[in-house]
Amino acid sequence: MVMKTAAIIVAAGKGVRAGSPTPKQYQSIAGRPVLAWSLERFLARDDIDTVLCVIADGAGALYDAATIGFASARLRSPCTGGAARQASVHNGLKTLAGQGFTHVLVHDAARPGIDDDTLDRLMAALDTVDGALAALPVSDTLKAGGDADVIARTVDRTGLWAAQTPQAFAFDRLLAAHEKFAEREVTDDAALAELAGIAVKLVPGSLRNMKITRPEDFAIVERLLMETTYEFRTGHGYDVHAFEPGDHVILCGVKIPHTAKLKGHSDADAGMHALTDALFGAIGLGDIGDHFPPSDPQWKGAASQVFLKKAVNEVVARGGSITHCDITLICEKPKIGPHRDAMRMALARIMGLAPDRISVKATTTERLGFTGREEGLAAMATATVRLPERL
Numbered sequence: 001m002v003m004k005t006a007a008i009i010v011a012a013g014k015g016v017r018a019g020s021p022t023p024k025q026y027q028s029i030a031g032r033p034v035l036a037w038s039l040e041r042f043l044a045r046d047d048i049d050t051v052l053c054v055i056a057d058g059a060g061a062l063y064d065a066a067t068i069g070f071a072s073a074r075l076r077s078p079c080t081g082g083a084a085r086q087a088s089v090h091n092g093l094k095t096l097a098g099q100g101f102t103h104v105l106v107h108d109a110a111r112p113g114i115d116d117d118t119l120d121r122l123m124a125a126l127d128t129v130d131g132a133l134a135a136l137p138v139s140d141t142l143k144a145g146g147d148a149d150v151i152a153r154t155v156d157r158t159g160l161w162a163a164q165t166p167q168a169f170a171f172d173r174l175l176a177a178h179e180k181f182a183e184r185e186v187t188d189d190a191a192l193a194e195l196a197g198i199a200v201k202l203v204p205g206s207l208r209n210m211k212i213t214r215p216e217d218f219a220i221v222e223r224l225l226m227e228t229t230y231e232f233r234t235g236h237g238y239d240v241h242a243f244e245p246g247d248h249v250i251l252c253g254v255k256i257p258h259t260a261k262l263k264g265h266s267d268a269d270a271g272m273h274a275l276t277d278a279l280f281g282a283i284g285l286g287d288i289g290d291h292f293p294p295s296d297p298q299w300k301g302a303a304s305q306v307f308l309k310k311a312v313n314e315v316v317a318r319g320g321s322i323t324h325c326d327i328t329l330i331c332e333k334p335k336i337g338p339h340r341d342a343m344r345m346a347l348a349r350i351m352g353l354a355p356d357r358i359s360v361k362a363t364t365t366e367r368l369g370f371t372g373r374e375e376g377l378a379a380m381a382t383a384t385v386r387l388p389e390r391l
């Protein structure tokens with residue numbers, strides 16, 4: 001079945017327990033409104049076709065302020081919620097009904113720490129079941145309180161899970177459950193699904209995805225959001241160009257007089273091409289040919305810095321930075337040594353990096369092979385990038 005999935009983010013609560021002057025979903029946390037955190041995560045996913053926020057009547061200005069910069073075709077205009085969370089979800093479902101959605105994920109705006117791994121697990125679960133929710137196994141010993149806060153009994157925690165959101169369902173089945181059991185007061189959608197006889201699979205959620213409920217939760221969640229961890233990745237690139245009659249070559253952005261030129265569709269800057277491929281490799285984005293096909297006439301004679309800048313921008317767009325690049329040019333001639341520093345400076349300028357993050361080296365193949373016979377030259381590059389770990 002082809003899945004068409006919507007996400008509903010419920011943000012129509014008053015946040016009474018959190019005690020903040022404006023409802024908690026609009027409070028700024030780690031530099032942006034609580035709602036913006038989860039909205040960004042849902043909008044970034046290709047497997048979610050539409051995102052709808054459910055907001056309180058009269059909260060339009062707060063919503064607009066929180067979603068500035070989220071111009072996305074996938075983000076619907078918000079709809080209005082109800083007096084209880086259940087009614088807000090119901091309104092969201094009714095707003096999206098009849099539009100071909102096969103599945104829906106319902107998420108609390110008050111859980112800004114939702115991560116991609118949890119979303120992946122939920123989406124995978126929907127392949128085999130009509131209901132799934134993120135949850136954590138209970139790890140504390142549970143007590144039922146009696147009169148005057150005296151323990152009435154200890155509750156067996158075996159098999160108990162604390163429910164989080166998102167909670168994911170076959171769209172029509174969840175809507176039917178909301179319609180049929182609208183009079184039953186429940187605190188989450190999985191409870192309605194149970195009433196409707198939908199099997200709901202528990203998938204591991206995450207601590208980071210805790211709900212802001214009380215005043216002290218803001219600081220805890222803020223710490224969790226700020227702790228973005230980074231990973232380092234290395235990419236490798238290799239390129240070869242043949243010589244043809246001419247009087248100069250362009251290597252790593254520097255024009256060098258020579259007795260031949262390099263043959264190619266663009267300016268044939270093998271050094272820059274290898275580096276571009278190394279960057280695409282580090283972020284798993286294919287190679288230079290995927291982005292700039294040689295068959296496309298618009299790249300004929302193009303300055304290779306266009307390719308390199310695109311690869312750099314793709315790293316930056318992922319919140320990443322380039323730690324180091326190392327390029328080796330392999331040729332008998334021209335001699336690279338005198339031009340190495342100019343090459344590093346040129347690349348540094350194009351990439352917006354300090355020159356000490358770029359190394360250019362050269363070697364010969366001792367007159368062996370095609371470079372030894374001066375039929376062409378080769379370039380190899382490695383690039384190390386620092387990326388935020390996938391959340």
Ligand SMILES: Nc1ccn([C@@H]2O[C@H](COP(=O)(O)OP(=O)(O)OP(=O)(O)O)[C@@H](O)[C@H]2O)c(=O)n1
Pocket residue numbers: 010011012013014015016017018025054081082083084085086088089107108109110111211212213
């Ligand atoms: N009528 C309501 C009540 C709650 N929610 C949303 O449901 C989520 C989880 O609810 P909860 O933490 O209980 O939020 P509030 O109802 O706002 O909190 P409180 O009970 O403290 O007022 C929140 O994102 C909240 O905005 C909603 O959309 N509509």
Ligand SMILES: C[C@](O)(CO)[C@H](O)COP(=O)(O)O
Pocket residue numbers: 085108162163164165187188189211213
């Ligand atoms: C849906 C929910 O987030 C699951 O834990 C939660 O039940 C909603 O908040 P409330 O505090 O129960 O109103």
